[in-house]
Amino acid sequence: MxxxxxxxxxxxxxxxxxxxxxxxxxxxxxxxxxxxxxxxxxxxxxxxxxxxxxxxxxxxxxxxxxxxxxxxxxxxxxxxxxxxxxxxxxxxxxxxxxxxxxxxxxxxxxxxxxxCGGCIPWIHELERTQRIDEITSFRGIMNGTTNYILSDMTGSGADFNETLKEAQKLGYAEADPSDDIDGNDVAYKCCISAFSAFHKAVDPDDIPHFGIRHLKKSDIAYAKADGRVIKLIGRGCLNEEKLSVWVMPVMLRGDDPMCLVSSNLNRIELSCRTLGTASFGGQGAGSLPTAHAVVQDVLSIEDSGIPKTWETSDNHIETVRGTYYVSGRDLSLFEPVSAECHDGWVLTHEMSLQELSALMQNSHDVFVCEVSR
Ligand SMILES: NC(=O)c1ccc[n+]([C@@H]2O[C@H](COP(=O)([O-])OP(=O)(O)OC[C@H]3O[C@@H](n4cnc5c(N)ncnc54)[C@H](OP(=O)(O)O)[C@@H]3O)[C@@H](O)[C@H]2O)c1
Missing domain, CATH: 3.40.50.720 (NAD(P)-binding Rossmann-like Domain)
Structure with a gap:
């Protein structure tokens, strides 16, 4: 090849x-x-x-x-x-x-x-989903530069120009950031996403796009006071064969998973009847993440890039470590490995999953749950 x-x-x-x-x-x-x-x-x-x-x-x-x-x-x-x-x-x-x-x-x-979306296998998922169902809509944070600026302004309270300069210093924003901060870049991606999701080609110049060039600290403060987070969101939906695609900053409710997308990361969701909503996230830009997606395309064309061989493997759970909440009537086996012992439950020290499994094998009617850090 x-x-x-x-x-x-x-x-x-x-x-x-x-x-x-x-x-x-x-x-x-x-x-x-x-x-x-x-x-x-x-x-x-x-x-x-x-x-x-x-x-x-x-x-x-x-x-x-x-x-x-x-x-x-x-x-x-x-x-x-x-x-x-x-x-x-x-x-x-x-x-x-x-x-x-x-x-x-x-x-x-x-x-x-x-x-679209750098390393995120987004186009692939749009195509794959349609083997079963029709996509009804998508929405996403599709521009790392603006997400970095918004996250930083929300977190630090810095103003727009200050944050933009920092983004340029870190290589997240170009010397001329217009395509990013005015929403053009997301409009291009929405256009391509809409084509892949709905098989409809809309002129990118017909996609309304409102960016964040004029965002002020006070706008962020207003959103925050209402428990909301501002993100630049590209959207597309198909309603009775009518396609709508648009890009604009949105004050998302604080419990919207999009609010958790920090720094220069991207996250895009698709919705359809059978699947509900599925989300995909990762690095939306950068040399190797973007090249990864390019090479994935090459391999898809070549279709013999990765040798289709397999081998048996041990399951190395001794390398998996965690702290665990364990509850039950008889927890005597867990007492030596516990950081906290209470009536009916214990919290273990950090230990290997292998050790835990051995203890569980000899325990009865015990509930165990990993406590995430
Ligand atoms: N960077 C990312 O993270 C990223 C992510 C997703 C998609 N993309 C897209 O991928 C494309 C490339 O981005 P990039 O960041 O790699 O840009 P880049 O760093 O500017 O690289 C483009 C290269 O192509 C050269 N070039 C331009 N026109 C040429 C011509 N007519 N003949 C020969 N060489 C030419 C440029 O040379 P000069 O510098 O001398 O002009 C430059 O070396 C863009 O469409 C971008 O939107 C980039």
Whole structure:
């Protein structure tokens, strides 16, 4: 399996790191860069068509960013009989229909897991869910930069500009953060999610998106006083064949699980009749998390990436440690390992699960429960 890689920045370098290090059966044979002086990798080329016209290349991975020439290159790759994988949400959201049609016409795969939610297998889950049921809606925290800013402002009481600067220092926000803080980035992801969930292509420019550029400390304080937390939420739903997609900050009730999504993490939920609601979370960006999703797409296309072998294994419960609440009538066996003994219940010292299992084997009518830290 030979890969041509377009772009060797944050995501592209993650892709070569994973593939070069782990998959001898997959070769990244050429890498498109703007300037050969970017490094001394013998695979570098500045001629995109050397990759796009190379009959030995099976899959083209695009992680250059921007709409053009990324769109033309991905389309050409598909027309030339190559599978395509892209992490480029902006380009994809503007050309989803055309690219999926081109892929279908040429009997090739177009995959884009990394374009939404970084390492979270979100597109995969949207596709998998539809084997059984129709998705009715999705909602999520889909932008790590804004979630970092909101979490930090909520936690520390800092103001927006201060927090944005900190996010830029940590590499969570770009020098020009407009796409993130104005909600465009989430709009692109909602567009792609809606396409995958509902098979409807909506123009990303038609998605209302309200960001957090003008958020003040006092807005956070207002939400807090009401037991609420502000998060930037992208949503899509299908009601009687009518699709609605939108992005806006929401004052979530304090008991909404989305409130617990901290720092630059992402969390996205889908809903359907049979499943109820299922959530998926993780790193929404970053070199290796995003590259992980790209390489997963490559493996899905290749479908022989991971050897399907198995071996028997011992269950190493001696390595699992915890403290345990144990209740029952006769707890004498547990007294030597207990930190607290009460009438009818004890709390153990930290111990191994193996030790606990041995004690449980010799106990009767006892309830045990791990006490999470
Ligand atoms: N970074 C993330 O965590 C993340 C997560 C999810 C999705 N994505 C998406 O993945 C894509 C890539 O992101 P990234 O963070 O890797 O960007 P990046 O660090 O800027 O890397 C892009 C690379 O492609 C090069 N490039 C751009 N146009 C080119 C052209 N015409 N010919 C040759 N090389 C070209 C850039 O060169 P120059 O720097 O010289 O322009 C740069 O080296 C974007 O669409 C982004 O939205 C990124």
């Amino acid at each position: 030979k890969i041509g890689l377009l772009g060797h920045g944050v995501v592209g370098r993650g892709v070569t790191e994973i593939i070069d290090g782990h998959f001898p059966q997959i070769t990244v044979s050429s890498i498109l860069v703007k300037d050969l002086s970017e490094g001394n990798d013998p695979r570098y080329t500045t001629d995109a068509y050397q990759i796009l016209n190379d009959p030995r290349i099976d899959i083209v991975i695009e992680c250059m960013g921007g709409i053009e020439p990324a769109f033309t290159y991905v389309k050409t790759a598909l027309e030339n009989g190559k599978h395509a994988v892209t992490s480029n949400k902006k380009m994809l959201s503007h050309h989803l229909k055309e690219l999926t049609d081109t892929a279908e016409a040429n009997h090739r795969s177009l995959r884009f897991e990394a374009s």
